[in-house]
Amino acid sequence: MATTSKKGGDSGSPDAAPSTSDGLALTEDVTFTVSLPVVPHEAPEDEAAVAIDEVAITPVTLTADGPTTTTITLVAEEVAVVPEEPVEEEPVIPALPEPDQVYTRRGRARGAVSPTPEPAAMLTAERLVTPPKRGRKPAPEGFLQALLYRATFGLVNVGDSLAARQRKALDARIGKHFEGGTRFVAVVTRKGGVGKTTISTLLGMAMADVREDRVIAIDANPDRGTLAERVAKQTRATVRDVVTRAPSIQAFSEFQTLISRDQTRLDVLASDSDPLVSEAFDENGYNVVADVAERFYSVAITDCGTGIVHSVMRATLQRADSIVVVSGGSVDEARLASETLTWLESNGYADLVQNAVVALNTATQGTNLVKLEEIEAHFQSRVRDIVRIPYDPSLATGSLIRYADLKPITRDAARELAALVVDGLPEQRVI
Structure with a gap:
């Protein structure tokens, strides 16, 4: 309800009574009464959903000292949601239908026809296949x-x-099987003329004659090696040709034109006959040749020169899995072979010395004048094993070596050397 009041009269005479145009006198106060409908405020549903009904908010009064701060604490109730556990349904396995008739061959001769049609399940291996007879030894x-x-x-x-x-x-x-790359064997010595190239050839022939994979002997002697002269030459190519053609060698048939093969299937890669050219065969050249050999061979035997400090020797020893140290039967030859072991131990190759095999060549001069058992006892204290290579007329000439023409005792010594070397090579290697 609303009420409105209004005073009448002339502003010039406050005491005069107000009047209308027809001369009727009006009272001083007039009151109007209006009745308005009371409509309550209803909040929309979206406002009611976010309204905070239980928390009272005190209005802020601005004062001269500044606004006051009111802290409102909202309490949130945590509602734990428990997921429903899935119900595992047990698989329904249908029962096999019971056969109307049991099929059997009991009492029937071989090849007899069944009176009723047979199902495919009757064609079993026991019925159709005859077991193999146990073979004789x-x-x-x-x-x-x-x-x-x-x-x-x-x-x-x-x-x-x-x-x-x-x-x-x-x-x-x-014939032990290798996995994970080529195994490198280095034949080393610090003295020439003790039969290092001969031992390299015998070792390679003994391996190639038994093993089913490929074996190669590489002449890495920078002082004009003679390894290729121990087998029948089939090519004039040398290590220098391999270095030159390495980028274009894609298959073994291409590499095979650069090597000579013995009757035992030993492949030989010759060195350069010109001393000036062979001296240029350095560490980088050997690594190129070794990388190519790794693609086609399981065992690579390196016939090293007498220059133990040459760069080729460094690359050879870094790749070597085992070494064979060649010693003659004289005092100075045995002493130089022992000094070779000392140099290897002093230059970080002690593990190769412990795994080394010494080949004692008894065909050198002075062998009959020294006590070979004392030389063997000395090397037995430093290396893994030692093999004595006997004198053989086929080796004394220093020319072609035909493995089949060797004396049985010489072949047995070469085979024993090959077995000892293979024993020291890792069977598996991580690439």
Whole structure:
């Protein structure tokens, strides 16, 4: 409800009564009464959803000292939401239908036709395939063993002789399988003329004659090596040609034109015959040749020169997994071989010395005048093992070496050297 008041009269005479145009007198106060409908305020739903009803807010009064601060604390209630656990349904496995008829071949002859049609399940391997007969053991090796085997028409097989078993065991050691790259073997010495190239050739032939993979002998002697003269030459190419053509060598057939192959399947890569050119074969050149050899060979034998401080020797020793130190049978030859071990130990190759094998070449002069057992005892205290290489007329000429023409005792020594070297090579290597 609203009320409005208004005073009448002339402003010039305050005491005169107000009047209308028709001369009627008006009262001094007039009151109007208006009744307004009371409509309550209803908040919209979006405002009601965010309204804070339970917290009272005190209005802020600005004073001369500045506005006052009122802290409002809002309390949030945490509502834990528990996820519903999935209900695992057990798989329904339908039962197999019961067969109306049981199929069997019991009581039927082979090849007999069933009176009722057979299902495909009756075609089993036991029915169709005849089990292989157990094969007989191969004929034994050895005179008496073979004689007894033939006399009994193969019914009695006592196995190989002791010599045959030892030979096969040695073949198994030489033919050990390698994984993870080429194994490098360095043949070193500080003295010339002790048969280092001959030992390198014998070692390579003994390995290549047994192993099923490829074996190569690399002549890395910067002083005009003669390794290629120990086998029948089939090419005039040298290590220099490999360095030059390395970027274009993509397959073994291309590399094969640069090497000579022996009857034992030993591949030989020659050095340059010109001393001035061979001297230029340095560390970088050897690394190029070794990288190419790693693509095609499992074992690489490096015939090193006498210059142990030459850069080629440094690259050879860095790649070597094992070394063979060649010693003659004289006092100075044995002493220089021992000094070679000392130099290797002093220059960070002590692990190669511990794994080294010494080849004692007894074909050199003075062998009959010294005590070879004392030389062997000395090296046994420093290296892993030692092998004595006997004198052989086929090796004394210093020319071609035909593995089949060697004396049996010489071949046995070469095979023993190869087995010892392979024993020291890692079977697996991480690339």
